Amino acid sequence: MKLSLSLPVALLTAALLSAAQSTHAQSSTEFSWSRLPTAQQPSFKADTFNITRYGAKPDGLTLNTQSINAAIADCSSKGGGVVLVPQGLWLTGPVELKSNVNLHLVRAAVLQFSADFNQYPLVLGSYEGQPAYRNQSPLSGTGLENVAITGHGIVDGNGDAWRMVGRDKLTEREWKSKVASGGSVSEDGKVWYPSEKSRLGAKTPNASAPGRTKAEYEAVKDYLRPNMVVLTSCKKVLLQDVTFQNSPAWCLHPIMCQDLTVRNALVRNPDYAQNGDGLDIESCRNVLVEGSTFDVGDDGICIKSGKDEEGRKRGIPTENALIRNNVVYRAHGGFVIGSEMSGGARNLFVEDCTFMGTDIGLRFKTARGRGGVVENIHVRNIAMKDIVHDAILFDMYYFMKPPAKLADGQAATEPVPAVSEATPRFQNFTIRNIVCDGAERGIFLRGLPEMSVRQISLDNLVLKVNKGVELIEAQDIRISNLRLETKAAAPVVYVENSRNISFDGMQVNAPTNQALFSVSGNRTEKITAARTEAGKGRTPIEAKAGASIKALKVKS
Template identity: 30%
Template sequence: MSPRCVCQTLAYLTLSLALAVLNCHLATAEAATCSGIVPMVYRNDKISITDFGGVGDGKTMNTKAFGEAIYRIKHLRRRGGTLLYIPPGVYLRQSFNLTSHMTLYLASGAVIKATQNTADWPLIDPLPSYGRGRERPGGRYMSFIQGEGLRDVIITGENGTIDGQGGVWWDMWRRRTLQFTRPNLLEFKDSRRIIISNVIFKNSPFWNIHPVYCSKVVIRHVTILAPPSSPNTDGIDPDSSSHVCIEDSYISTGDDLVAVKSGWDEYGIKYNRPSTDITIRRLVGSSPFAGIAVGSETSGGVYNVLAEHITLNTMGVGIHLKTNIGRGGIIKNITISNVYMANVHKGIKIAADVGDHPDENYNPNALPVLKHVRIHNVRGKKVQQAGLIHGLKNSPFTDICLSDINLRGSTRRRNAPWQCSYVSGGAILVRPSPCADLIRSGSGSCPIH
């Protein structure tokens, strides 16, 4: 068997095992779903990309065909919207915009593939809550699939693939030849009532799925894949968005699997739009960075996050809440439960010294606030360090409550002890024993599950 076949076989086995674990979650976890947030809409009007000259040979550029199809949906305005069907084949094209009241439906074997010619990617303005591109000053490259100011959009199908062909962008990042911030694979901005389901996202140039300034977003039954070495390929990043539900998905990337964000330093403070009511459940994944993350860009605040029934394997950090001096913003009401992790460098990390700054104009007196965090029912094996919690002297982390947590080291060596500073809260049934800063509080001030 050739080395390429061996790698493909190993990748298939890894994904098959992950999906088996996910199916176990579906069978044993609570029956809660995202379905009530955004109801699925069935379109009576259906068109195919082949009706507009689309060719799925992997060579023909289909930019014109997609443009004409989406123009037809936007201007004909069929009652109930229109479904754009992508049949099996590989459809090469440049980045493109969606429109409201449409379904992008990828059949089994359908691949929408991004061009690798970086000159074909248009530049767009930076997000106002970031003030500049996330990687480089100035603008940013438009996402491969973009939606702005939209309503009622569905991306779904039979596990077809959206492939960003990000290798050329990763190489530019490594060589430090990027002029502007890399494009995301999929971004919705200022949009609402969005459903993303039953699609494979692969090899994003930068972040994979980025709903920003959005509300009522459902992401479920998706697979997100990128090599562990791919830089900053976050899986799903809800950003200054509300009522976002992520569930029943597998993510394996080069950065955080899910990271809740809300703007960057003085720009995020000024824009002042938090991320609220975020639900993450029944997620399986692996990454050299974090599994479930909040931050580090949290300047607009992050409230009411629930993450439950999470399985993580081969991770840098299992659970990571992160912010920094100059961020400002309040992180509160974070609940994470029923987590299993294996082969992890740090099990739980909550820190206020993480992440860089957009420029030198940030206010060092804009201190973040982090409080009301509940982490319970967490199991882990081969965890090198159980936990690290470091608040700020002038802004300690408060009401951090840990319960029913057992994070074991490997059979060869015990894991490193907890490290804590400027934190208060409570802990019960936590192994290895947490630091002295976390003592069991009275039930009124720190309720323990």
């Protein structure tokens, strides 16, 4: 089937998915789509505990912490049921969930967490995959079973009260309002801080790092923003229909949970929210995320499993997850794995999702020192629109300075570390049926010299982007049925120090004054291209920096 890249992307999508359906019908068992993970659902007694019976008042002034927690504790002690939050504005401090309790917010109910930092004591928790003191989370639970947050109400973490923010992120009116609200402004007038403790924390190197005394954390307490909803070591968890918004840091953070379902949730954070992730699933097993919408300031749907040595010691991968029918706006990444993935991740299935305006579409990130094996990841039927950077990215240099691309001539060889338990691995990914209308680059894979990104299959892709494909330190990569439209004055495909790479069925619409393939590095070998349509007047292959022109073979 031939497709013209001059067609509107909607028609391309329909044509591609039609072709993909027949391909999928032939090979679905190969990718195990018929054996999708399941998550057991919680169930609750019908008994209802209205928080007003415990003295809660929806006046936006009364602090209802004690009343709401009393209702939850009473419900749990009597065998469980529904704790009802009626319509209204319910101001509260930290709420602690209990087993067998469904916290149910009716439509137009707002659970509004207090901006008074004194309501949130310092507790030992987890920050970016490592143990650390943080302010107590607005909503939390540990070691629970059969627990839910449901209804069409709103959980608001009052995150703007916690976040420092740059003047360039706000309008002039918003900036003046922020300054008038209190807090302090940096010496250069460019950053607003909620308090002096927050300002001190921002200026203290590694203020949130593990290993400090509680007194040291107390000195910068306001800087240690809590994740909004944290559920630790819980079983049978349901988050359904609720709007979760304005979190101080990460919004939804289930950690070491089993049988987790997130269904039809709306997760919202400002685009300037530092660490404003939507959903961070850390070291969880048996997960379903479906029908949800994420519009946040950092990664949208993210898979994690602990960081560096601490994560490897924990040794609990995130595994057996199905993520489907979700929409992600703006976020740093649509679907993300890493970078704290030291416990590994495996058996993840992502399908029928759309990413709109995210920095990156499919984002897989790690670095030396993390360790961990990420494998058996299967992605299909993804639509992307107006992606800022890369549609598909694998990068093993996250927050590290990568080596420069090889220039003409033989490049100097840098020492290559030995492979150890701290060496991360990305392997055995299948990604198919992808449409991207607008991105800076279509595909970017960058491994380490000591550990390539490997065993990646990409099939049935339509990419309308500025730059095409870059593969660096990659091995055993298969790209088939790629329709690619590019604009940049750069090689359509750049391959550096990679081997066993195959392109099969590639159609290209790109400037003809650039090479179709550019191979670089003396370790590049066994690159093949078959059934390629790229127009006339183009250099088919160029070889640089020690690569042989024979490293790539073009087949008819």
